Amino acid sequence: MTSPRRTGRRPGSTATRQEIVEAARAEFAAHGFRGATLRRIAARAEVDPALVHHYFGDKDGLFAATVTLPDEALGRVLAALGDGVDCLGERLTRTFLGLFEAPATRDQMLIVVRSALTHDVARDRLRDVVEGTLLAGLAGEIPEPERRLRIELAMTQVVGLVLARYVLVVAPLCDLPLDDAVALVAPAVQRHLTGPLPAR
Amino acid sequence: MTSPRRTGRRPGSTATRQEIVEAARAEFAAHGFRGATLRRIAARAEVDPALVHHYFGDKDGLFAATVTLPDEALGRVLAALGDGVDCLGERLTRTFLGLFEAPATRDQMLIVVRSALTHDVARDRLRDVVEGTLLAGLAGEIPEPERRLRIELAMTQVVGLVLARYVLVVAPLCDLPLDDAVALVAPAVQRHLTGPLPAR
Incomplete structure (x- = not known):
């Protein structure tokens, strides 16, 4: 032939x-x-x-x-992680929210999030990529043995806000300017990353 | 006939x-x-x-x-809201997580959450019921005009933890005893309910 x-x-x-x-x-x-x-x-x-x-x-x-993240997504997250732990919660929150705000990345981010919530394969892949990126990127900022726990706690707050604002579209959270939305949850994210943890 | x-x-x-x-x-x-x-x-x-x-x-x-909540769900949430604002974040977190821990309510809660994330009708219904319950139940505890915003912020943290622990099943968060999981996020929930808000 x-x-x-x-x-x-x-x-x-x-x-x-x-x-x-x-x-x-x-x-x-x-x-x-x-x-x-x-x-x-x-x-x-x-x-x-x-x-x-x-x-x-x-x-x-x-x-x-x-259901892969937009190409620039992880690069932007990594860039936000440098520069020390001061305001790390704000930088991390702003970067993730920014990926949902920008028209170039918004739709793909929403597809990835919705897929991760409904399909185990997409969930495992997203979790591995995001955790891997954050664990490596914050190796110099957050000491072990709590690094993974702190990152996951921070992500519960970031993901909760992402869902309310972009997936569930809950007013007034979805109507706030980006700066206001970041300011409202950044203290909680920062606390998870660097604040006190309860005695276990 | x-x-x-x-x-x-x-x-x-x-x-x-x-x-x-x-x-x-x-x-x-x-x-x-x-x-x-x-x-x-x-x-x-x-x-x-x-x-x-x-x-x-x-x-x-x-x-x-x-996709209705289990019958006892809202009653338990309402019961957790009384008793003042001290430890309100802990009571609210513990009550919602408890609904996902108990075998009698767990499956139905997961169905409702997954449906709300993927179907607008289920989303609107869940949002209206939960917000209505919390807005009414916290009328004596959290003053206007910030009551709705504070409740939604608190729910971003609670829902973020629920997703990580029961839907995405992220270790170590999914493996922690209930008390530990509550202790880790209750301060953030409490801050959203009664702590300082950023100037707008």
Whole structure:
């Protein structure tokens, strides 16, 4: 057989992989996780189903690939972590909220959060990436053995605000200017990161 | 026609309504919100589809009826609100977490939370009920004009912890004894309820 692939790209190219991810996004959006099929995703992407298996393994693996954070997200979070522990709670809160405020990242952030709340695969992936980033980024700022606990506590407050403001859209929290929203919860986040912990 | 209804109950009875809700729960669990049909729910409940419309209007209304809080939930929350503002953050946190700890209420609480995060109808209903309960229950404890804002801030922290501990199942937060989990976030909740607010 000498007929080339219809798209004219090599099957192993990054573009093909990305095309499958886009097709998967559309399929998951249209049919939900349960209803989506790898065969239909392959048809949307105009590739052989075997190629989908080759790149992503199974439907779980493909789903996880569709719910990645925006490229710049972790870089921005990492940048916010330097500069010492003073106002760390405010910088961390502002950075996460900022990802939901900016039109370029907002929709993808919402998809990732909603997926993490409803799909174990997306949840595990997001948790690992965010925790890994924060654990490494705060290694010089927050001593062990409490670093992981403090980061998770801080994230309960940040995520709670994110949900109220951007997912549940609770007024007045959703209507406040960003600065006001940050000012309201930053003290709680800071306390989780550097304040006293109860005796255990 | 003299043939009675198959179940032998009057069509308007509470039992019939409850039977439709149970059938709807099973249908939504099996097919998701999009896939569920009122016709199939009526068939499961062995009632005429017109009766489903009569009681619940449309699929949104029926869905909302399936995601109600456990009967005792709001009563327990209201009971926790009395007794002054001292330790109010701890009582509120402990009560909400307790609803997720107790086997009798845990599953239903998780269904309500997950539904509220993914379905606007369930979200609006839960928000109205919880906010209404807290706004009324704290009328004597937290003065206006900040009562609603303070309650919502407190709930961002409580909900963030609930998600981490029971939905996202993040270790070590999910492994802590209830008392430890409460002790870790109660100060933040208390601060939201009665502490200083930033100047606006």
